[in-house]
Amino acid sequence: MNLFEFCYGILHWLVDLVNNLWYWLGDFLPWYFGDFFTAVGDFAASDGHLTFMTILLESVVIIVVALINVLNFLWIFRKLSGRILDFYGPYYVGYRIGGWLQNLADGMKLFIKEIIVPTKADRLGFLLAPVIFVASSLVILSVIPLSVNFGLSTNESGEYVSAGALFALAAFSIAPFAILLAGWSSNNKYTLIGGMRSAAQMMSYEIPLILCAASVFLLAGSFNFVDIVDAQHDVWFLIPLFIGFVVFLICLIAEVEIIPFDLPEAEAELVEGWTTEYGGMRFGLFYMTTAVRSYAGGALATAFFLGGWQGPSFIPDEIWFLIKAYIVYTVFMWLTWSVPRVRIDQMLGLGWKRLLPLAMLNLLIAAALKSGGWF
Template identity: 40%
Template structure:
């Protein structure tokens, strides 16, 4: 198995903080430009891929293969009328999209794109900066972006927007806990929270292969964290018109749109860094090609892995229907978090056994494989919870004269029929209220 690296090793972090001001300026500008262009490409790719899934053509007019369609939409949003609702809190309403967009860019400051290279005669790593707690920095800054969504929904003065903002806050709490727990096993194996050191620790074997439950939990949590289908409850157009951004238009709506797609790239880049070896060559191509992990070539491997996760996001959107809200929250709290906690205990125990010499070589790999298989079985084939307990529950569906149409609760057995009758609850007349008070 992989050796435990010392925390904040000087050999990995010493290269950072030594760049001249113009090298830093080039890096900042390059990251900004790459993220903007990647967003335009991701929007185009999503339209084309979903169109193929639904047997449509997709954008094909503006530019070759419709590549300029996203740019045309951006220009259109820039020049559209900007509407400010009367009931809105004007200052917060304007600041909310900015709060959502700025952290999306900042998180890429600690993502490694490649090894050390020579840039205009200067030796520098293909990473803006790094720190001993870089992964925690990414999660902390990404959490700030949620405030933009919550404040945008609250400040709009709309009930639909407020409900979308509340859903987003609950969703962030639920799935960020599971995401953080999924990363603990990576920290235990890498011995560091620095992104460059975690990539270095995967030189021989990727963590996505030896920590499969953590990888699966992280991938599910990252979809929920970015409010993407089938977890796009904060902007469910079938229930909340548009959710938190219902009242937004023009450039402010474009900033929310930009933040969502950059956050997709952020969680994809973090998954690549923590579980798929970062910028290192896939399929161990470096064993047959000495230059696969040298110079600017690793940038190709890095973005190839990121685009794989972007395609995964698009595939989910074109394949799965939106979850019901109570199912979505129960899945996070009753499945992801408990399984993540059990897996952390198992990994910590195995690491201690390895360091103490209790398990060696193949026996350790066999134990890890068995534990991973058990957890995956529990994850996908777990009990149905309280659904079976209420299968035969009897519900009083007797209609009452003059009552209001009220559908039965989803957990009752009545809704399992093809057409469940409506319950007509009697209105609270003064006589009834007086009788209940007596």
């Protein structure tokens, strides 16, 4: 049973339950009301309506599962930083589960804080920026399947959105707009510079990222996650496209803005970069969204290069996928805590002079492999 059938079944059962009550209620009314009631009930039970609601329910289920993983990611972020930097990390909140509840406690604390909009800020932009940032990041998660059976599909056969990978990459690159909006509307010099840096950084690292993904699409011959993973049945794309994998990972680090490339929020010179003026849950959302984007990045790297959910069958497919995504994230964290931050000109130089030619070379390799008939 795949996720579509599961959600469809639940909705069907629910609609039947409600419709029994609904039709029974309609029997007591005059005929013109009764017909209306019947029409509404029939519409609710119709296949089109149920399919539409199923797709919505599916994406909610997928995003909730992903967010639970994001909580794990935040916990790993703190616990692993403790292990690397020689302190304990979260410990007392959720004592028996290694301080896992610390993030929930922090979230609760941020919820009860006041939302302050600076007087001279552009109010609309200031309030809209976090919404765009969070929404564009969450929508990535909905199209990433954890296995053949656990993904967003539009019919019982379990066929996924045909351009899911393309959609994920497109949603990934909306963020600079939100960051620039946040930086500009805050009316603060630190946020302005942070926003500008972020825009420059994300735009220059977007191109090698997409080029590496393009090499994967070329080998797999599809934009669909299932096809991409199936194409890695014999050999993971990690091996033929090793250069691409490394470039992809570096670009992902730049895209999710963690330490070697966290210039937009470089706390030593720009206080908190483009999030300086945000407080309370709006800051919390930015913080959480960084982890969401890390998760999405890890998942994309897993699906594109690490064979997705493929692995020995004694572990379920979904768990294989998550294990690989967690490993990618752990590598990110390992890097984050052990290297300093680069400078903006050095970073752009790296992006345009090193990663772009390497990504081109990688695309060339992929094209050669494809035309040579190996894939």
